[in-house]
Amino acid sequence: MTKPFLDVQKISKIFHPGREVQVRALVDISLSFDRGEFVVIHGPSGSGKTTLLNIMGGLDSPTSGMVILDNEKITGVEEKHLSRLRRDHIGFVFQAYNLIPVLTAKENIEYVMQLQGRSRRECEQRSREVAEKLAIAGLLGKLPGEMSGGQQQRVAVARAVASRPKLILADEPTANLDSKSAAGLMGMMQALNEDEGITIIFSSHDPLVIGKAKHSILLKDGEVAADEFPG
Amino acid sequence: MFFKIAVRNIFAYAKRSIITVVLLACTTALLVFASAYMDGSHARLIQSSVEIYPGYVQITHQGFRDNPSLENLIFDAGQVSASLRDFPGIAVFAARFESFVLFSSADKAVGGMFTAIEPEKEMSISRLAASLKQGSYLTSADDALVYMGSELARRLKVGVGDQLAFVGTGADYSFAADNLTVKGIFQTGLFDFDSRASFVAKPYFDRVMAAENYATHFIVQPLRPEEAATLAAAIGRRLGPAFDAASWQQTMAGLVQAMRVDSIFGYITLAIIFIVIFFVVMIYTLLVIYARVREIGILRAVGTTPGQVLSMLLLESVLLGLASVLLGGLIGGALAWYFHIHPIVFSGFEEQFKQYGLALTAMPTDFAPLIIMRDMAIMFVLSVSATLYPIFKVNRFRPIEAIHHV
Secondary structure, X not given: OOOOOEEEEEEEEEEOOOOOOXXXXXXXXXXXXXXXXXXXXXXOOOXXXXXXXHHHOOOOOOOEEEEEEOOEEOOOOOHHHHHHHHHHHEEEEOOOOOOOOOOOHHHHHHHHHHHHOXXXXXXXXXXXXXXXXXXXXXXXXXXXXXXXXXXXXXXXXXXXXHOOOOEEEEEOOOOOOOHHHHHHHHHHHHHXXXXXXXXXXXXXXXXXXXXXXXXXXXXXXXXXXXXXXXX | OHHHHHHHHHHHOHHHHHHHHHHHHHHHHHHHHHHHHHHHHHHHHHHHHHHOOOOOEEEEEOOOOOOOOHHHOEOOHHHHHHHHOOOOOEEEEEEEEEEEEEEEOOOOEEEEEEEEEOHHHHHHHOOOHHHEEEEOOOOOOOOOEEEEEHHHHHHHOOOOOOEEEEEEEOOOOOEEEEEEEEEEEEOOOOHHHHOXXXXXXXXXXXXXXXXXOOEOEEEEEEOXXXXXXXXXXXXXXXXXXXXXXXEHHHHOHHHHHHHHHHHHHHHHHHHHHHHHHHHHHHXXXXXXXXXXXXXXXXXXXXXXXXXXXXXXXXHHHHHHXXXXXXXXXXXXXXXXXXXXXXXXXXXXXXXXXXXXXXXXXXXXOOOOHHHHHHHHHHHHHHHHHXXXXXXXHHHOOOHHHHHOOO
């Protein structure tokens, strides 16, 4: 039996442990994902979607449990190692875009590649290629503050994709977009998943977006209520 | 990339950058100017006190400085002169014979210092000739002509061309007396000195005071005044244990002590200012950097290591620090240069200055590029180290905490 690409084993997250009022955000979550999957994690607000994505991406640590990405443990490792792991293997798309404000769209897209030590030529070639796929070639010289929300989110996706990560984690990427922009962005992410074979896991509570996923996980009160493959 | 981000952040947070640069530049300028003023005023103090009369290096017979009596005279001035001739590091030297006499004019009798000098050599050693107020300075050929301080002349109620008599003890303990004519009156500005000092040519003095080939001391003008102590030690070795060669730091130990105390208080004041500035910069940086925690979280989330974030923030701090000290150094240096050329004049404080032995109320600053660079380096280190704690503190956030930090 082959090992899953991303293995989430008995993850629990308790906020304020040891205090009188504890918040159990995740309770014994176990999930597994194969390479190249297009997954949605959905559920009501406060169900633990963001916390789960953060732990899977090494941005946060679980209270207990383990996450293994492509045979590499990403929980319980030191921050420096985790930074390199995120840089080389994981792309993030945040609900609030989170672009680096002082860099242009092109520089934001190239940032992770430059951290990886790629050549200037390779960075430029790849950023142009990704920008064309996401229809943001005309925005490359603009700063985040000069772009609309939808445009910023596409740049954020381009930044996540450009370094060719093994996994992209997107936390409610369409939450701040209008329905047209949201549909467009999802279409583009779907195409990237198919064309580049990148595993994409995103959270959402938008039924239109959820419907696009091939693997759907429903969270309720920090527990897995359903794990389905509708597509 | 990190350099680009650091530079752009400096411009993106322009208000913060301007406040930081202005604060640090003003402090740097203050430090540079304060150092220049302190060093300049000390140099002027030395100049006033040393160059007017006492000189940089003084040679006496062993024991004379503790007991300035006729037993401790230099009894073979010619031999000392021969030893000093061609001595490396000496620009010029001259013999003096200091004694005390009672002057008597038509109206009044006043005690005073009656000193034999070699007038031509003294012109290169002391400021006696340059302090001429009325009449003219002495020459070696002057016989029974006296050059006296303005206050002494005023007390004796004599002017140039007037006659007065003196009575004193010769070098052989004999009774010495003669009539003198006032050739010139000087004013150094040192009140005490001007009210008791008078000078005659040494050949005349030697004859009238039976002091042929005697001297109370020799004064040496070094080629490099700042090396007076080294020169004094070398002369001492050459002349042997019968003589005592002392630099101005030894002959004027009180002045040295006063300057040290002044420097200590000056540096304590500056240190207090620095401590205040250090904490102001640190607290301000902490506030500013906390407003950027989310941005730091983004950088960390996409794979920037804590070390890379640290170096990027440090680079910003270094760039701001460099700009500040360069600007401050330039302003402080320009002020130091200007007041070096155009000394600060403390008009109305003449009496207070006199109490401290200062002849002039004009204080030039010291313009020393190396000292300016030293002060700039101190401020640079101070400015960067003040940002270390805030940088380390924000870098300890986990990425997700940083992104959600409000």
